[in-house]
Amino acid sequence: MTDDPHVTYRSEAGGVQSLLRLGGAGFVVHADADGVRYRTPLRRRTIRWPDVAAVRVHRTVVRSRTQGYRRVSLLLGDGRVRYLPEPRSYETTDPVFDAQVEVLRTLHRRHEAPEDAEHLHVITTRTGGHSLVGPLAWCVPLLIVAMTIALWAVPRSLADERAWRAAVPCAAATPVADRGECLATRPGTVVRTDVHEHSKYNSIYLSAGRKTERVGVSHEMAGVFVAGDRLEVTFWRGRPRAFVGAHGVWHEHRAPAGQLLALAVAFALAAGYPAAQAVRRIRGRRLPDDEVLPSALPFAAVLLVSALWLLPLCVLHPTDPFGSPATITWAGAGAAVTVGLFVLAFRASRVRPASVAAPMDEAGDADGETVFLRARFLEHTEYNPYEFGTHVVLGGGDVLAVSSHSGPGRFGARRVPVERLTLRRVRRVRGGDGDGVRRDWHVAEFDDAGTPVRLAAAPDDLARVVGVLEHAGVTRADSEVPTP
Numbered sequence: 001m002t003d004d005p006h007v008t009y010r011s012e013a014g015g016v017q018s019l020l021r022l023g024g025a026g027f028v029v030h031a032d033a034d035g036v037r038y039r040t041p042l043r044r045r046t047i048r049w050p051d052v053a054a055v056r057v058h059r060t061v062v063r064s065r066t067q068g069y070r071r072v073s074l075l076l077g078d079g080r081v082r083y084l085p086e087p088r089s090y091e092t093t094d095p096v097f098d099a100q101v102e103v104l105r106t107l108h109r110r111h112e113a114p115e116d117a118e119h120l121h122v123i124t125t126r127t128g129g130h131s132l133v134g135p136l137a138w139c140v141p142l143l144i145v146a147m148t149i150a151l152w153a154v155p156r157s158l159a160d161e162r163a164w165r166a167a168v169p170c171a172a173a174t175p176v177a178d179r180g181e182c183l184a185t186r187p188g189t190v191v192r193t194d195v196h197e198h199s200k201y202n203s204i205y206l207s208a209g210r211k212t213e214r215v216g217v218s219h220e221m222a223g224v225f226v227a228g229d230r231l232e233v234t235f236w237r238g239r240p241r242a243f244v245g246a247h248g249v250w251h252e253h254r255a256p257a258g259q260l261l262a263l264a265v266a267f268a269l270a271a272g273y274p275a276a277q278a279v280r281r282i283r284g285r286r287l288p289d290d291e292v293l294p295s296a297l298p299f300a301a302v303l304l305v306s307a308l309w310l311l312p313l314c315v316l317h318p319t320d321p322f323g324s325p326a327t328i329t330w331a332g333a334g335a336a337v338t339v340g341l342f343v344l345a346f347r348a349s350r351v352r353p354a355s356v357a358a359p360m361d362e363a364g365d366a367d368g369e370t371v372f373l374r375a376r377f378l379e380h381t382e383y384n385p386y387e388f389g390t391h392v393v394l395g396g397g398d399v400l401a402v403s404s405h406s407g408p409g410r411f412g413a414r415r416v417p418v419e420r421l422t423l424r425r426v427r428r429v430r431g432g433d434g435d436g437v438r439r440d441w442h443v444a445e446f447d448d449a450g451t452p453v454r455l456a457a458a459p460d461d462l463a464r465v466v467g468v469l470e471h472a473g474v475t476r477a478d479s480e481v482p483t484p
Contacts, residue, residue: 008032009103027085031107036074040085049111053077055104056121056129056290061092061435068092072101075121075289121290122431126439128281129289135278142271149264157257158319164254167236180237188233188243195222204250206243208233213240217250224248258318262311269310272303284351292429295439298345305341309334352459354426354442370396372407373465375457378433381448383414392416392457392465399472400465421474422447423466429456 009031029038035048054075061068071088073081089097105120123129163181170182188208195202202222205214208231224247234242242251276299284293313321313330322328371394377384389402393413400416424445429437437443437456444455444462457465 009100009107029084029086031104033107033111036084036104038084038086045082047074047076047082049108051076052108054121054289055101055108056123057101058083058123059431060125070094070097072104073123120432121288123290124292124431124435126292126435127290127431128284128287128293130281132278132281135274135281138274139271139278142267142274146264146267146271149260149267154257154260154264154318157255157260160254161257164236164241182236184235186233186235188231190225190227190229190231190245192227193222193225195219206231206233206240208235208240215240215243215250215252221248221250256315256318258315261318262314265310265314266307269303269307273300276300280349283349287351287428288430290431292431292433292437292439294349294351296349298348299342302338302341302345306334306338309337351428352440352442354428355459355463370394370407370410372403373457373461374406375455375461375465376437377402378437378443378454378456379452381451381453383416385414389414392455394465394468399468417448418469418472418474420449421453421469423469423474424452426462426466 010029027038027040029036031037033049035046036052037044037046052074056073056075057070058073059068059070069088069090071083072086073083075081087097087100091097101120121129167181167183170179170184174182186208188206191205191207191212193202193204196219200219202217202219203214204217204222204225205212207213213233225245229245229247231243231245233240240252242249273296276296280293280296284291287293309330313327313334317323317327320327321331372391373394374390375392376387377389377392378387380387384402388404391403391406393401393403393407393410396410398413398415399418401410401413402416403410403413405412424447426442426444429439429441429443433443433454433456438458440458441456442459442462444457444466446453446455455462455465
């Protein structure tokens, strides 16, 4: 299909597929020498090939990597992104979708010829190529909730606690308008109880005046009272706050200000993780859009450790966290730990440039002994059938071998024909390398007698492997391999 000099692409969805996706309205995508034209129920658009910087595939894996969702987007020269309604696929392996993407890339190369036309940009949840809208859509609402609780609920709870502690029984001379702020005790009876065997939400309906009041009680409290039991009910601000009966005493549970403040801090800490994801994307804005970014999990660890010392401080000392030497020491030590961990997390999430430099003493130390390194060839080859290898073996008779285990012993190891390999370059992990490659690994691209193969490993291990291969006489394309 791609050898046709007049190749075009046309995709039209309708019928059952259209009903499932767009409520019965079809859509068409047509690509030829003039560009890409597509029609949806809402708009029509035409994009010329000179305006397209790259044809990209967006991949999202679901259901424990057994199924996925893939779609195509066009990256324009001004940085804008246009998503195409077709082609798209809901399978992790779909030859039809791959062929359709290849047709679009062929048209792009033929009529625009970008510098990196041979490289397919695959955008995943781990890579760049995303805006800040997603992280901010989580961060901002969480911060708003935290501020609302801290600025409205906490002061209100503190005021209610002070007023409750200061409340005294109403005197005979207390005016009717002021009786809501004092404690009024009235006789009452239990009207009925709602007891739910498997629920913690139980109720007692009591009558201590003109209307029946409902109070929420525990399962045990609701089970010991029956209709007709007499009570002494204490009212404050027009609501029953406590009662005393023959079978027990009940007091209304009120969320203390410390718990509310801890909840606000918890929401603020939860907003820190999407904020860390946004900072990660800002730090990687100069990287290619399909390059895998460092993980934000180190910052999640910082937030978790911060919660361990900050939340108890808020619960126990909500009004005066710095009111005593003990709390000052507590807060100071916790803040120091948080700052130190934040610095370590910032360094751990830095972008480490790819390099092939390795000390000579490490490059050649595997000639006489067997060394297993965790690394993976990403292609199916005769020495890595069905991508079975999880480790590479240096030394022990062979320069390089692929193994499915970490040793000891070379059982099942397959020799790599290093005499056929030519090192093209070493780079960082991309979205097209798959989710099985760790974020902090690097990838070495080799030419295996005309077939491109990739080897992924930790940076230091990969540099060691490259050093051993160069020591064994493997050549490299110096013009394409970055230098440190």
